[in-house]
């Protein structure tokens with residue numbers, strides 16, 4: 001057992017209100033520069049829908065992530081090269097048809113506002129001047145055809161939703177039924193880089209510029225080493241690495257590591273209005289990573305969960321200490337809300353585990369709305385109150401395609417628990433439903449109450465459990481004696497030479 005620590009996150013989709021505050025806070029801090037206009041390190045998609053960039057989940061088109069060939073993992077990007085993978089990697093540097101174009105994202109634009117003031121009055125044609133859209137890339141007038149969030153709330157039409165790749169395995173009839181106007185339903189999917197444990201963006205980088213920090217697993221791009229080959233953009237199946245056309249380098253979500261290093265949550269977490277986000281650390285067994293990434297698809301989620309270790313287990317603690325993890329990290333791993341959602345309660349799932357990237361961002365799926373009905377002129381809540389999983393307006397298969405690599409039984413287990421929790425809370429409030437439903441779903445009252453606390457009224461420090469594990473703080477602590485000596489007139493350079 002090789003115990004290591006990884007940062008990890010949970011987004012509770014049941015609570016996301018699609019306000020986009022997260023996207024804006026990220027944009028204001030990190031991508032408000034030339035060359036980054038089209039980048040949204042954090043974006044929020046309406047589902048069913050095509051997302052940003054358009055249809056990013058269509059890996060026949062974009063070839064992101066891993067595939068298993070003869071028992072080995074291979075970047076899907078090199079599929080066309082067959083056994084000549086290395087030659088394929090070399091050629092892809094010069095010709096890569098699988099990269100998304102700017103149109104797949106959107107053409108960033110502003111408006112020619114100045115024209116509103118400067119346009120001369122024309123007596124023969126006295127019309128109101130307009131502010132024409134201008135490309136932020138070329139500076140030329142541009143025709144707006146789409147935007148990063150064009151189909152927000154389905155953009156007023158279910159037409160967008162038809163093209164969601166997760167619906168591809170549904171029959172035509174099932175899809176038709178889904179978009180009958182009285183049945184239309186949608187939810188929000190906020191996305192950032194998953195800081196994957198088996199990150200294809202890192203493996204695809206020919207310059208060694210993409211790397212995963214050993215101490216916490218955050219995936220970063222070294223701007224000095226990046227040569228702009230864009231293999232990371234193609235390799236990432238979530239399309240969460242972007243190319244800066246101004247600097248010629250790749251950029252991506254850095255999980256606000258400067259904030260983390262001072263004990264603060266990333267900006268998108270901090271600003272989340274729906275309080276859907278949780279941050280914590282997990283202890284995992286490094287020796288099992290490869291096995292999990294290569295697992296059969298119907299058990300890949302379970303294999304990823306098997307990687308995550310019990311931070312209360314004395315054997316794990318012992319091994320963690322031998323590997324240099326501090327008491328503080330172990331304590332924070334024990335308090336981690338992510339551990340509870342993902343491993344203890346098994347309520348949060350990775351997005352598209354079939355990409356074999358072992359994403360470290362997990363999602364609690366959105367629960368079904370309470371059924372309403374109409375009796376005479378009165379609208380009310382259906383007497384059954386909670387509909388069944390089978391009658392849910394979005395088929396279970398849709399969620400299974402997103403979160404469990406098609407494993408419908410696993411998806412049902414999660415929904416069953418969530419429904420049981422809802423029935424249990426109702427029982428506490430109005431007392432008309434059997435509390436025993438919890439046991440049936442494999443939950444106890446203590447866990448149910450903790451889940452309720454975390455998803456309803458939890459404070460900052462319960463949602464974001466961030467240890468001071470960070471290298472820089474440790475370095476500062478080490479530097480303290482030297483700073484003291486400098487203040488007292490010691491020559492630090494000479495001290496250092498003497499090994500002092």
Ligand code: SF4
Pocket residue numbers: 192193194195196199200201202219235236237238239240241252357
């Ligand atoms: S989600 Fe992030 S870590 Fe995972 S492959 Fe994409 S860029 Fe890399």
Ligand code: SF4
Pocket residue numbers: 015016017018019020021022023044188190271272273274275276
């Ligand atoms: S800020 Fe929170 S609630 Fe609002 S869209 Fe982002 S994730 Fe959803």
